[in-house]
Amino acid sequence: MKNPEPLRSLYWEKDALYLLDQRLLPGKIDYIRCCTADAVVASIREMAVRGAPAIGVSAAYGMVLAAREAKENAVTAVKTAATELRSTRPTAVNLDWAVSRMERCLENAGAKSGEALTDILLKEARTIHDEDVNANRRLGAYGAALIPESAAILTHCNAGALATAGYGTALGVIRAAAEGGKRVHVYVDETRPLLQGARLTALELLQEGIPATLIVDSSAGHLISTGRVSLVIVGADRIAANGDTANKVGTYTLAVLAERHGIPFYIAAPCSTIDLAVESGNEIVIEERDPDEITTFAGQAVAPAGIDAFNPAFDITPAALIDALITERGVLRRPDRAGLERLMAKGEGQDV
Numbered sequence: 001m002k003n004p005e006p007l008r009s010l011y012w013e014k015d016a017l018y019l020l021d022q023r024l025l026p027g028k029i030d031y032i033r034c035c036t037a038d039a040v041v042a043s044i045r046e047m048a049v050r051g052a053p054a055i056g057v058s059a060a061y062g063m064v065l066a067a068r069e070a071k072e073n074a075v076t077a078v079k080t081a082a083t084e085l086r087s088t089r090p091t092a093v094n095l096d097w098a099v100s101r102m103e104r105c106l107e108n109a110g111a112k113s114g115e116a117l118t119d120i121l122l123k124e125a126r127t128i129h130d131e132d133v134n135a136n137r138r139l140g141a142y143g144a145a146l147i148p149e150s151a152a153i154l155t156h157c158n159a160g161a162l163a164t165a166g167y168g169t170a171l172g173v174i175r176a177a178a179e180g181g182k183r184v185h186v187y188v189d190e191t192r193p194l195l196q197g198a199r200l201t202a203l204e205l206l207q208e209g210i211p212a213t214l215i216v217d218s219s220a221g222h223l224i225s226t227g228r229v230s231l232v233i234v235g236a237d238r239i240a241a242n243g244d245t246a247n248k249v250g251t252y253t254l255a256v257l258a259e260r261h262g263i264p265f266y267i268a269a270p271c272s273t274i275d276l277a278v279e280s281g282n283e284i285v286i287e288e289r290d291p292d293e294i295t296t297f298a299g300q301a302v303a304p305a306g307i308d309a310f311n312p313a314f315d316i317t318p319a320a321l322i323d324a325l326i327t328e329r330g331v332l333r334r335p336d337r338a339g340l341e342r343l344m345a346k347g348e349g350q351d352v
Helices: 037-046 052-086 093-108 114-143 168-177 196-208 217-225 251-260 337-345
Strands: 011-012 015-018 031-034 150-155 181-187 212-215 231-232 239-242 245-248 265-268 314-317 324-327 330-332
Touching: 011 052, 011 114, 015 052, 031 037, 031 052, 037 052, 052 093, 052 114, 093 114, 114 168, 114 265, 114 324, 114 330, 150 168, 150 217, 168 181, 168 196, 168 231, 168 265, 181 196, 181 217, 196 212, 196 251, 212 217, 217 251, 231 251, 245 251, 251 265, 251 314, 324 337, 330 337
Parallel strands: 150 181, 150 231, 181 212, 231 265, 265 324
Antiparallel strands: 011 015, 015 031, 239 245, 245 314, 324 330
């Protein structure tokens, strides 16, 4: 049965930012009360909050907290917080996008200080928050048009409401298709090593009442080869000017499998994920995380002590493998520089 009150990834109440601690899901629901920018920095770095859009919105509120905490030295404190926030997750461009937008707001505030400055920054952070939810809903509507009346969809990691300020990107498309009466069944990659698919995507789909089946990552090839998957749809953390896309490690594998077996491979992401300053995927910095994430599980060793481990958080899917990019401004088929430039220059529309 659909849950009438889905979990919120984050919300602002009174003078604090509340972040759902996604490390504890699905077993425990607990919100971290952040009263300082440092608390937001720690939550992003430790992946209590995750997903490119949610990280960006959280960072915006983190800069509000920096101003509120500092009072007389607010401008300096906000600038320092901006530097710290940018350093937390280098691959997701929404983080830098949101911080840059808040910095412009700070500059436009001029000589304002104290409560007046905090109020100005809070208004901008709330605007960023609301815009993300609205963008996801528009994105979902555009993407739903690409989904057949009956479809088996494979997705990777978590690109739902928990990865955004609400509704979701890849899961937003699936949600919109289901709300429109289409019969969808979702295959969910568990997404090692932190199991965002098993812990988060599966939870969201259950709450929404959307039929779903959890699979281990390594079974995706077998599943696709048997003809049981209609299409693959995933989110994104950064899209380069030529259309190359960074997303959770394992995404590239799915794109290769989709091309090999002749099924569509779609990326769903807001335009804030597009980075025209980066020419190609070769220039995207890939975050490498603590090897302990793959040598241990739930605090227990699962590999012999002393073994080397390689733990990239993301990989790059070449633009040539992407059938369409779904955004809040419309659908861009076979994304490339010219198409992305047109997309970023236009308003909302169905096709680019």
